[in-house]
Amino acid sequence: MSKTTSTSYPWYYHVLGGLLRGLAHLPLSVLYGLADFIYFLLAYVVRYRQKVILTNLRNSFPEKPAAEIQRLQNQFYRNFAQVLVETLKLGAISNEELKRRVTFRNPEVLERHFAQGRTVLGLSSHAGNWEWVLTSGALWLSAHVDGVYKPLMNPFFERFMRQLRTGTGAGLIPMRDTLRDLVQRRGETRVVSLLSDQAAGPEDRPYWTTFMHQDAGFYTSAERLATRFSCPVVYVGIHRLHRGRYEIVLADLYDGDSPLPANSFPITEAFVRQLEADIRAFPADYLWSHRRWKHKRVTE
Template identity: 30%
Template structure:
């Protein structure tokens, strides 16, 4: 019965994906109003996160509008064409990616849960010379898991589940590859994470991007995403480290956290505040690593 309801839900998602981009922006505003003032969707989680990091003045309506845009635009990706998806995005410092390819250098492309990171999985394989991969965390719902993998890989992006990373390392790559991942999700096991300060609060992080970069001898590039008033997106590339094996453990993560904090301070409503990012507390005996390379300077 669960599978039947899932298939019905998926059919509705496909139907919703046929809405034009302008209608999505209108719908997002309507949904945001209802979530903010009527349903109060995950209000306790959102307010708790904001209070924890000292960002109480961030607009709840704008947070829910960003969430609504992300949800509706992610639905749109099920049926959007490559040509139309490309029209929604632009890139800054793209020559960095091309330069790394010309050096024969693979890339680990990392970013945070800012604005809509999903749309770039459809666009990226069309514009880069690298063979593209996305690190993916399997969904519990099998019907939606299969559908999302299909929609994200339809333009050539290969989806690699987190428990299948070994196969990525063991595969011989004749050409440089680009492996993308979102690095600011909450680790499942707090004691195995790397703990440091994020937005002034003790926070656990996966350290996987450094390990992947070392295994692939890849450069780490940060992708900062912004959304303009027309609903289009810009991805700006920052070189974090070209030779990861030359720096100390944790330096790459530290620098990525610093860039993400700058993004959030500039557009706080565009981060995903609806998730329980600070669910875990640091276990006794687990080290808190100092930020040696970047610092959070507050919300001013």
């Protein structure tokens, strides 16, 4: 059997690609009907990662009664289903409609760094619709927007998702190439966006802190990259206003110039506190299905 490449797939991937592209051309109002069906499957048939979701919610909100935890779980499933169809819609949505649906409350936070010709690190999370942030940022901001991402193992879905994510002019940087990209494009006026809420393992020498009542290890790339390349760091908050409408709220975390204390991670700590505040304000919008707290702190 010949080896599958990014441009040559088994026949059924061509059928799937045609189906997905066709669905993308449906109005969002129709796609939200599909999202309701996906929600039903996730919540009541497949029970997608139900144990993980409930454990995360209970540990993060120990003060909430069982009925409220159940309500948040159901709302998470509904929101997640909507994010799936909204991401698919990137294949056919117009720039004008996307810009109406995602607004930047205070883009001047980034624009003042662009005026100085800076590369800015944008720290965001799996909240709201994280797939619409990069694509809408390319429409709202005056400088180029690049997103650091982990390539998918399946070549069909890797190519398909790249097309969705770059359709408005945004760029993608494979995670393993982040340092090389910053070196080669040093001093370029742009945003380099990182989803910074993944679970860092012990081999990553994480920064440990309390996050939503639990020990959590965070990657420390923000400190390392910001100091090496003199990059300002901005928090990117993603707030769901209602179905299909999001607001991006920015906050400075680091100016790119001030010295940072040795063996300290104030940028990461500030990011965690901002993210925690957003989760408490919009609890059903976070990606509770991923195992954010799977690693345990090693004490010597």
